[in-house]
Amino acid sequence: ETTSKMETLHDTPIRCQDIFKPLPGQDTHIRVVVTQGVAGIGKTFSVQKFTLDWAEGLENQHVSLVVLLSFRELNLIKDERYSLLQLLRVFHPTLQTVTAEKLAVCEVVFIFDGLDESRFLLDFQNNEVVSDVTQTSSVDVLLTNLIKGNLLPSALLWITSRPAAANQIPPTCVDRVTEVRGFTDLQKEEYFRRRSSDEELCSRIISHIKASRSLHIMCHIPVFCWITATVLEHMLATDQRGELPKSLTDMYSHFLHDRSQQELMETDREVLLKLGRLAFEHLEKGNLMFYQEDLEECGLDVTEASVYSGVCTEIFKTECVLFQRKVYCFVHLSIQEFLAAVYIFHCYTNGDMETLETFLGKDDNGQSLDAFLKRVMSKSLKSNNGHLDLFVRFLHGLSLESNQRLLGGLLVQTESRAEDIQRAIKNLKEINPDQFSPFSVSPDRSINIFHCLMEMNDLSVHQDIQEFLKDYVSRLAWERLGVPPEELAEVSGEREVWVSLLRLLPPNMIYSFSRMSRCWFSLSSCVSLASALKSNPHLTELDLSENKLQDSGVKLLSAGLESPNCRLKTLRSDLGGGFMATTKNVLLFSNMISSFFRLRFCRLSESSCASLAWALKSNPHLTELDLSHNNLQDSGVKLLSAGLESLNCRLETLRLTECQVTDEGCASLASALKSNPHLTELDLSENKLQDPGVKLLSDLVESPNCRLKTLSFIGWSQVVAVLE
Structure with a gap:
C-alpha cells in the first residue's frame, strides 16, 4: 500500500x-x-x-x-x-x-x-x-x-x-x-504510452487503471503492467462487450482466458490443473522455483511441461541453468498465487475432501461456499509473512460466477446463490482477526479483509471504511488532521487501527507526533510500525510507552530506523513510570531539536543490541539513546560498541543505567570511544563495575579523538565521575 x-x-x-x-x-x-x-x-x-x-x-x-x-x-x-x-x-x-x-x-x-x-x-x-x-x-x-x-x-x-x-x-x-520500488505513477503512464502508438487507446487504459485503486497500486510492478496492458489492449481493440476488469481476480481471469482460449482450456485442462497443484503446494512451502522432481510429484512429466510452456510461455517458463539442468517457474509470483487459488477452488467444487482437509484440517460443519471461504481466511490470518494474502483475495474473487464463466474449462460453475455470497461478505465484515491467533494479527492481514470484500464486488466496502475511520479518528479531532504538519495526533488504548492509519493516511494528513501508549503492542504491530517509519517521512516523534516490545520488536523497529526515509527524532518507550502521562486530544509540537531514543524497562537483552548497533551505523539523526534498566550485559554492550565505532554514528548521549555491565563491557566501550568524536555523555550508574573498568573509561580523557565530558558511575562507590 x-x-x-x-x-x-x-x-x-x-x-x-x-x-x-x-x-x-x-x-x-x-x-x-x-x-x-x-x-x-x-x-x-x-x-x-x-x-x-x-x-x-x-x-x-x-x-x-x-x-x-x-x-x-x-x-x-x-x-x-x-x-x-x-x-x-x-x-x-x-x-x-x-x-x-x-x-x-x-x-x-x-x-x-x-x-x-x-x-x-x-x-x-x-x-x-x-x-x-x-x-x-x-x-x-x-x-x-x-x-x-x-x-x-x-x-x-x-x-x-x-x-x-x-x-x-x-x-x-x-x-x-x-x-527496488518499481514504477512511480509517472513511469506507469510512460510504460503504457510506450507500448502503443494509439494515443486514444493508451489514454483509455490509463484512465481505467487510475479509476481502480487495486489496479493502480499493483501497476508499480512492471510484470503487472504487462499483464494489465495485455488484457486491456485485447479487450479494447476487439471491442468486447461488458465492463473492463476492475478487480485483480477479474484481470487475471481475463489474462488466463486470453492466453489459453476456451478450446485450449478444454483440451489441456488436466495440465493446467497440474500446474495449479504445483503452484499451490509450493506456495505453501514458499518456493518460487521448481525442479524436475517437484513437477514429477505433481504428476507433470518434464516433456509435458516443456511442451505446455512452449504453448503458454507467458504463464510458465523453463530455464537452463548449471550443468544444463532445467528449472521451472511462473513468470510472476502473482500468477502462481492465482493458479493456486484456481486449483483449490476446483478441489472445492469437485469435492476433493482429501486435498481440502490436508490444507484446512477436518471440519464437520459442512462445506457451504461461505463456510469454505471463512476457513481459508482464518488460515491466511495466521500467516506471519502474508504468503496467503493474494491467494485468499483471488479465492474470494473466484466465488463470483462472472469469473467462473471466464474459466469455464477449468472450473465447474457453482451457481453461487446470492445468499451464499452475502453470507460470505457478512462473514468477512464480522471477522475479529485476534480470535485466530494467540498474538495480535498484523494490520496487513486485517487490511486484506477489505481487499477480499472488493474482490467480491461489495459496493458497500468503501462506505464501511469511511465509517470505520470516522468512528475512530473522531477521537483524534479528525477535522484537524488536514491542517499544517504541526498538528499532533494522540491515541491511547487502541491497537492495530492506529498502526494501519499511520501507513494508509494520505500525505495531506500528516502526523508530526503520534502517541501509542498502553496499546499492548505485539510483534506484528512492530512489523507495521517499522513499515510506517520507512514510508512516512513526516513522523518525527513516536511514544510507545508501556508496551512490551522485547527483543524481537526492537529488532523490527531498528529496521525502520535504518531506512533513509525515516525522519523520526524522538521515540519513547518507557515502562518505568508515568513519562508523558498527561492526556490531551490534540497537541502542538514545534521546534523539535532533540534526536532521542528511549527504551527503558522494555525487557531487552543482548539480541536487541545487534539491531540497535545496525541503527547506529545507518541513522545519523540519532543523538541520544537511553537503554537503562534492561538486561543487556557485557555481550550486548559489545555489540553496541560496534555501532559506536561507525563513522556514521552521531550519538552524543548514551545511558546504560542498571544494565548488568561489568569491567568486560567497559573494555568494549573504551575501545570504541577512543575513535568516537561525538559521544560526550555516558551513564553507567548501578552496574557491576570494579576499579579496572572504571579506570579504562576514565583514562579516555587522554585520548585525542575522544570527546567524552560526563561519565557517571552512581552506585560505584556512590560517586559521579565528571570529565571536563
Whole structure:
C-alpha cells in the first residue's frame, strides 16, 4: 500500500552501479548490501545492469572480478561439498586458473541473486567457521562465512531478496539495505504510452487503471503492467462487450482466458490443473522455483511441461541453468498465487475432501461456499509473512460466477446463490482477526479483509471504511488532521487501527507526533510500525510507552530506523513510570531539536543490541539513546560498541543505567570511544563495575579523538565521575 505514496517520500535514490559507494558525506566501508523488493519488481535486472556495465568497461573498473551466483542454481548442489575456490570453478569454468593467492589480493564482488528462492538453511549461529578458500565444506556453510566476513573478508557481497526472506541474514552482517520500488505513477503512464502508438487507446487504459485503486497500486510492478496492458489492449481493440476488469481476480481471469482460449482450456485442462497443484503446494512451502522432481510429484512429466510452456510461455517458463539442468517457474509470483487459488477452488467444487482437509484440517460443519471461504481466511490470518494474502483475495474473487464463466474449462460453475455470497461478505465484515491467533494479527492481514470484500464486488466496502475511520479518528479531532504538519495526533488504548492509519493516511494528513501508549503492542504491530517509519517521512516523534516490545520488536523497529526515509527524532518507550502521562486530544509540537531514543524497562537483552548497533551505523539523526534498566550485559554492550565505532554514528548521549555491565563491557566501550568524536555523555550508574573498568573509561580523557565530558558511575562507590 505504501507504493501509492512514493512521490511524497524523501528517499536518497542510488544507482545500481553505485551500490557499494558511500553516500555524500559518509565515510563508511560498505561490504554487504541487501536489496529487497517484491517479486518481479526488477532486482535481477538491477544485478544484470551492474554486471553488464562492469563487463563493458563503463562502471566500477576498480573491481577485478564479478561473480554472479543465483540461488536457483546453488539449490542444485545443496547437498554437495566444495571449497569456495572449487565452487567458483564449477559455476564459472573460465576461472580455472584463478588461485587462492590471486583471489586474496584482487577486488571481488559476489552477487547472490534470489535469496527468497533459496532452499538452504543459513545457520549463522552454529555453522562451523571457514576462513580458507581451499577448505571444503557444505555450500550453506560457505555462504554464512562469506556473509559474516570470515571467508575472503575483502570481498564485496550483494544479495537480492523478496522482503519476506531477507530476515534470514542478521542485521549485524549488513552494511546497507536498499529497496527496488518499481514504477512511480509517472513511469506507469510512460510504460503504457510506450507500448502503443494509439494515443486514444493508451489514454483509455490509463484512465481505467487510475479509476481502480487495486489496479493502480499493483501497476508499480512492471510484470503487472504487462499483464494489465495485455488484457486491456485485447479487450479494447476487439471491442468486447461488458465492463473492463476492475478487480485483480477479474484481470487475471481475463489474462488466463486470453492466453489459453476456451478450446485450449478444454483440451489441456488436466495440465493446467497440474500446474495449479504445483503452484499451490509450493506456495505453501514458499518456493518460487521448481525442479524436475517437484513437477514429477505433481504428476507433470518434464516433456509435458516443456511442451505446455512452449504453448503458454507467458504463464510458465523453463530455464537452463548449471550443468544444463532445467528449472521451472511462473513468470510472476502473482500468477502462481492465482493458479493456486484456481486449483483449490476446483478441489472445492469437485469435492476433493482429501486435498481440502490436508490444507484446512477436518471440519464437520459442512462445506457451504461461505463456510469454505471463512476457513481459508482464518488460515491466511495466521500467516506471519502474508504468503496467503493474494491467494485468499483471488479465492474470494473466484466465488463470483462472472469469473467462473471466464474459466469455464477449468472450473465447474457453482451457481453461487446470492445468499451464499452475502453470507460470505457478512462473514468477512464480522471477522475479529485476534480470535485466530494467540498474538495480535498484523494490520496487513486485517487490511486484506477489505481487499477480499472488493474482490467480491461489495459496493458497500468503501462506505464501511469511511465509517470505520470516522468512528475512530473522531477521537483524534479528525477535522484537524488536514491542517499544517504541526498538528499532533494522540491515541491511547487502541491497537492495530492506529498502526494501519499511520501507513494508509494520505500525505495531506500528516502526523508530526503520534502517541501509542498502553496499546499492548505485539510483534506484528512492530512489523507495521517499522513499515510506517520507512514510508512516512513526516513522523518525527513516536511514544510507545508501556508496551512490551522485547527483543524481537526492537529488532523490527531498528529496521525502520535504518531506512533513509525515516525522519523520526524522538521515540519513547518507557515502562518505568508515568513519562508523558498527561492526556490531551490534540497537541502542538514545534521546534523539535532533540534526536532521542528511549527504551527503558522494555525487557531487552543482548539480541536487541545487534539491531540497535545496525541503527547506529545507518541513522545519523540519532543523538541520544537511553537503554537503562534492561538486561543487556557485557555481550550486548559489545555489540553496541560496534555501532559506536561507525563513522556514521552521531550519538552524543548514551545511558546504560542498571544494565548488568561489568569491567568486560567497559573494555568494549573504551575501545570504541577512543575513535568516537561525538559521544560526550555516558551513564553507567548501578552496574557491576570494579576499579579496572572504571579506570579504562576514565583514562579516555587522554585520548585525542575522544570527546567524552560526563561519565557517571552512581552506585560505584556512590560517586559521579565528571570529565571536563
